[in-house]
Amino acid sequence: MERPKQSRGRLTGMAALLCAAAATGVMVCEADAQQEGRRRRGGQQEARPIEITPDQVAQLTRIANERKLNVDDLLSAAKTFMPSGKHDEYVLFSSGGQSGQVYAIGVPSMRMLRSIAVFTPESWQGYGFAGMNDPVHESLKINGHPVLWGDTHHPALSETAGEYDGEFLFIGDKANARVAVINLRDWETKQIVKNPLTISDHGAAFVTPNTDYVIEGGQYATVLGYGYAPIEEYKKHYRGMVTLWKFDRAKGKIDTDKSFAMELPPYWQDLADAGKGASDGYFFINSFNVEMATGGVERGNPPFEAGASKRDMDYLHIVDWKKAEQVFKAGKFDTINGFPVISLATSIAEGLLHFAPEPKSPHGVDVTPCGKYMVVAGKLDPHVTVYSMEKIKRAIETKNYSTTDEYGVPVLDFDAVKEVQVELGLGPLHTQFDDKGYAYTSLFLDSAVARWSLGGDYAKLHKEQPWKLITKTSVHYNIGHLSAAEGDTVSPDGRFLISMSKWSVDRFLPTGPLLPQNFQLLDIGEPGTAMPVIYDMPFPVGEPHYCQMIKADKLKTWTVYPEVGFNPHTMRLDPNSPRKGDEGVTREGNKVLVKMTSIRSHFKPEHVEVNEGDLVTWRIVSLETTMDATHGFCIGGYNINLSLEPGEYTEFSFIADRPGTYPFYCTEFCSALHLEMMGYLHVKPKSGVVGPVYGPVSGK
Amino acid sequence: MSRIVSSLIGPRVPAAELQSHTARYLTPTLIFMAARIMLLISIFLPYWHMELDAPQYPNGLFLTAHVNHLSGDVKEIDGLNHYIGMRPLGEAAAFERAASIWVIIAMVLLVEGAAFVHSRWAVLLALPAVTFPVAFIADLYFWMRTFGLSLDPDAPLSSSVKPFVPTVIGEGGIGQFKTYAEFGSGYWFAVACAGLTIVGFYFHRRAYKPLFDRIRQSRLMAGGAP
Numbered sequence: 001m002e003r004p005k006q007s008r009g010r011l012t013g014m015a016a017l018l019c020a021a022a023a024t025g026v027m028v029c030e031a032d033a034q035q036e037g038r039r040r041r042g043g044q045q046e047a048r049p050i051e052i053t054p055d056q057v058a059q060l061t062r063i064a065n066e067r068k069l070n071v072d073d074l075l076s077a078a079k080t081f082m083p084s085g086k087h088d089e090y091v092l093f094s095s096g097g098q099s100g101q102v103y104a105i106g107v108p109s110m111r112m113l114r115s116i117a118v119f120t121p122e123s124w125q126g127y128g129f130a131g132m133n134d135p136v137h138e139s140l141k142i143n144g145h146p147v148l149w150g151d152t153h154h155p156a157l158s159e160t161a162g163e164y165d166g167e168f169l170f171i172g173d174k175a176n177a178r179v180a181v182i183n184l185r186d187w188e189t190k191q192i193v194k195n196p197l198t199i200s201d202h203g204a205a206f207v208t209p210n211t212d213y214v215i216e217g218g219q220y221a222t223v224l225g226y227g228y229a230p231i232e233e234y235k236k237h238y239r240g241m242v243t244l245w246k247f248d249r250a251k252g253k254i255d256t257d258k259s260f261a262m263e264l265p266p267y268w269q270d271l272a273d274a275g276k277g278a279s280d281g282y283f284f285i286n287s288f289n290v291e292m293a294t295g296g297v298e299r300g301n302p303p304f305e306a307g308a309s310k311r312d313m314d315y316l317h318i319v320d321w322k323k324a325e326q327v328f329k330a331g332k333f334d335t336i337n338g339f340p341v342i343s344l345a346t347s348i349a350e351g352l353l354h355f356a357p358e359p360k361s362p363h364g365v366d367v368t369p370c371g372k373y374m375v376v377a378g379k380l381d382p383h384v385t386v387y388s389m390e391k392i393k394r395a396i397e398t399k400n401y402s403t404t405d406e407y408g409v410p411v412l413d414f415d416a417v418k419e420v421q422v423e424l425g426l427g428p429l430h431t432q433f434d435d436k437g438y439a440y441t442s443l444f445l446d447s448a449v450a451r452w453s454l455g456g457d458y459a460k461l462h463k464e465q466p467w468k469l470i471t472k473t474s475v476h477y478n479i480g481h482l483s484a485a486e487g488d489t490v491s492p493d494g495r496f497l498i499s500m501s502k503w504s505v506d507r508f509l510p511t512g513p514l515l516p517q518n519f520q521l522l523d524i525g526e527p528g529t530a531m532p533v534i535y536d537m538p539f540p541v542g543e544p545h546y547c548q549m550i551k552a553d554k555l556k557t558w559t560v561y562p563e564v565g566f567n568p569h570t571m572r573l574d575p576n577s578p579r580k581g582d583e584g585v586t587r588e589g590n591k592v593l594v595k596m597t598s599i600r601s602h603f604k605p606e607h608v609e610v611n612e613g614d615l616v617t618w619r620i621v622s623l624e625t626t627m628d629a630t631h632g633f634c635i636g637g638y639n640i641n642l643s644l645e646p647g648e649y650t651e652f653s654f655i656a657d658r659p660g661t662y663p664f665y666c667t668e669f670c671s672a673l674h675l676e677m678m679g680y681l682h683v684k685p686k687s688g689v690v691g692p693v694y695g696p697v698s699g700k
Numbered sequence: 701m702s703r704i705v706s707s708l709i710g711p712r713v714p715a716a717e718l719q720s721h722t723a724r725y726l727t728p729t730l731i732f733m734a735a736r737i738m739l740l741i742s743i744f745l746p747y748w749h750m751e752l753d754a755p756q757y758p759n760g761l762f763l764t765a766h767v768n769h770l771s772g773d774v775k776e777i778d779g780l781n782h783y784i785g786m787r788p789l790g791e792a793a794a795f796e797r798a799a800s801i802w803v804i805i806a807m808v809l810l811v812e813g814a815a816f817v818h819s820r821w822a823v824l825l826a827l828p829a830v831t832f833p834v835a836f837i838a839d840l841y842f843w844m845r846t847f848g849l850s851l852d853p854d855a856p857l858s859s860s861v862k863p864f865v866p867t868v869i870g871e872g873g874i875g876q877f878k879t880y881a882e883f884g885s886g887y888w889f890a891v892a893c894a895g896l897t898i899v900g901f902y903f904h905r906r907a908y909k910p911l912f913d914r915i916r917q918s919r920l921m922a923g924g925a926p
Binding site: 626 | 758773775776779783856
């Protein structure tokens with residue numbers, strides 16, 4: 001006799017098991033499928049610990065001796081060499097100086113990765129070669145006039161809570177007082193803002209810890225708003241300034257309507273840095289020429305170089321920007337050239353601005369990672385002077401002023417705000433930090449990098465005496481800025497440091513009278529006195545100023561545009577982008593509209609016929625979706641060249657005022673049939689007369 | 701009429717018999733159910749993969765076929781194929797892809813039907829599901845062959861690449877590309893469905909054949925027509 005109930009129970013169990021088995025199967029297979037879908041056959045070999053055989057040691061020794069390399073050289077090579085296909089750990093974004101561009105370099109290999117066109121038209125990137133009304137050209141105009149170069153100085157990576165977030169890069173143009181916004185999705189310049197108050201600047205760009213504001217400090221005092229006054233009225237009419245550009249992260253652009261400036265005395269404001277942590281809400285600007293020298297060596301006056309270096313002390317500007325923002329929002333500002341400016345009187349009345357004396361013609365002011373200390377490098381003083389934020393705040397609260405300056409700005413008592421002075425050597429300029437409680441200061445005159453120990457909370461990170469010079473490494477030569485890995489953030493990485501040496505003299509083969517700059521890589525990974533230079537990289541495109549080094553994995557770079565028809569200027573899919581099948585040429589009166597697609601290895605259409613004098617609007621899109629399948633598009637003789645990266649859409653227009661037959665072609669070697677990727681622009685002459693024709697003449 | 705129907709769908713199981721031999725009669729039903737689940741699941745999984753390797757594609761190109769759509773680097777592969785004059789992959793097996801979901805649902809219903817048919821006709825109902833994996837591969841081969849052999853003679857590289865039959869499973873090559881094709885998990889689910897269906901029939905036969913024979917026997921004994 002069967003026992004049905006029990007049997008049914010067993011069956012239910014079996015059924016459940018089957019279903020479970022099936023479900024598990026699904027999950028396993030799903031995971032399988034995902035891996036399967038992207039598995040690379042014979043993929044990369046895993047790195048295994050190496051062993052060097054005696055034979056190989058002999059070989060290495062022979063090569064080293066033949067090339068006259070010592071063991072340190074071999075170690076340097078091992079620390080920097082990057083085998084093919086391996087990626088650098090850090091990316092250095094460097095100003096390109098007078099080239100007007102930004103350059104990206106991999107660290108530690110020091111391989112140049114690419115340039116990013118910013119203030120200077122650049123043909124490879126098709127930057128500024130898109131016919132009339134090119135948005136790039138529009139953005140490069142100042143008061144209606146094209147200014148086709150820049151002197152890029154200080155890049156600033158966007159930050160979140162004081163850490164680089166890898167989203168945006170800002171850079172200032174000293175020559176023309178402009179700030180550019182680069183989006184690190186596609187590494188392209190998205191916006192250029194011109195300072196409406198001043199012609200040139202220096203303290204740009206620096207960001208507040210959450211990138212609320214991009215700071216642009218001025219330099220050479222002028223009459224704000226591009227005004228004029230004779231130099232004799234310098235003290236009365238000339239002014240310095242600092243501008244706070246409000247950054248709208250969602251739009252990826254500076255919101256000029258929410259930006260404002262502050263009037264400053266006509267000292268020459270220099271570098272800036274935003275406070276963080278203990279000093280969040282403040283920023284700091286150095287100044288020189290508090291002498292307010294007006295030069296005129298040709299008139300028998302002391303030249304600027306002497307006049308501006310007379311006094312022993314200049315002024316560190318301490319700005320409470322959070323308070324300034326409230327003052328701006330409360331409408332307590334004047335307007336110069338249509339731009340809101342908080343007057344010096346308002347700044348003093350509202351307590352937005354304080355000065356602290358700082359030794360002689362300083363250059364850099366750098367805030368320590370925790371934000372508790374400000375390090376000012378004296379340039380003409382062998383010390384760095386360290387200020388304490390705690391002491392500054394207390395001095396401000398207790399109004400511990402030693403004096404006020406000529407314009408009524410309170411000057412805090414030097415001894416009340418100074419933490420310590422550390423003697424480092426000659427010509428200290430800029431300071432960076434690591435993760436071990438060390439600071440690194442560039443010494444211009446000594447041509448060296450100084451490592452020194454921080455005190456306070458940092459003292460427990462190292463075994464050294466606090467606030468003390470530990471070692472110096474010679475660099476070649478005349479170091480300006482230096483940059484440690486994430487060395488100006490709240491959590492520096494240490495490990496690598498770049499010395500941006502301004503003279504290379506004998507480091508490379510001579511390249512005519514104009515020599516490259518020298519980017520030197522220092523290994524700062526070991527504490528104590530070891531800090532060797534491990535690589536020299538010639539930088540041959542301009543005189544760079546500052547650079548920042550970000551961990552490469554923080555960058556969320558697009559390798560192709562997210563959609564076909566994407567417009568990098570608007571950062572969205574462009575409704576005007578032609579689609580596959582839309583191609584053609586249409587005419588309305590003398591206006592011609594070309595809709596063109598490009599894909600390996602043809603443009604469509606391949607013939608565009610217009611009449612002389614037609615206004616031609618050309619819409620072109622790359623249908624490519626594959627990494628690195630970039631096309632170029634040029635029309636020779638019409639000064640047009642585009643870079644059509646995968647998915648990119650561009651519109652350009654021009655007047656076809658030069659009759660003839662113009663081949664257009666792909667300028668980026670895209671495929672085996674790249675040379676065949678071309679077409680003709682036929683501009684029919686008005687006269688109907690065909691131009692010169694050579695060749696066999698018909699008839700007798 | 702009812703005799704024809706009952707000879708088609710076979711005998712019903714008397715309640716008492718079902719009560720006393722539940723396992724015997726439920727086993728084929730459950731196995732068929734599992735087979736149906738396998739087939740339904742396969743809809744969501746890839747049936748076939750192809751990887752194309754070439755020096756300039758260090759991460760390879762991938763093509764994945766589900767029963768109703770192609771995914772992976774279809775655009776890039778189409779772009780490359782245009783050089784040799786191969787039609788876009790989207791034009792291949794368009795009908796099959798459009799119909800596939802309905803066909804699979806129909807097959808699932810037929811297998812479900814097979815659980816209720818207790819005669820040998822049940823085999824007929826399950827036949828589509830059992831032969832489906834073979835049909836899939838045959839269809840794939842048909843399209844690969846058709847596309848490979850009907851290259852556009854005016855294509856840019858038609859003078860250097862002659863019509864060919866791409867490899868459906870295993871290693872192949874064309875130009876600088878090496879191709880590796882293999883079945884995906886969905887295909888193995890479909891195979892599992894076919895296998896389970898066959899196993900199900902063993903139990904189906906074991907359950908219903910005696911019943912069928914007994915009834916026929918009793919009919920014969922009663923002197924009726926067989």
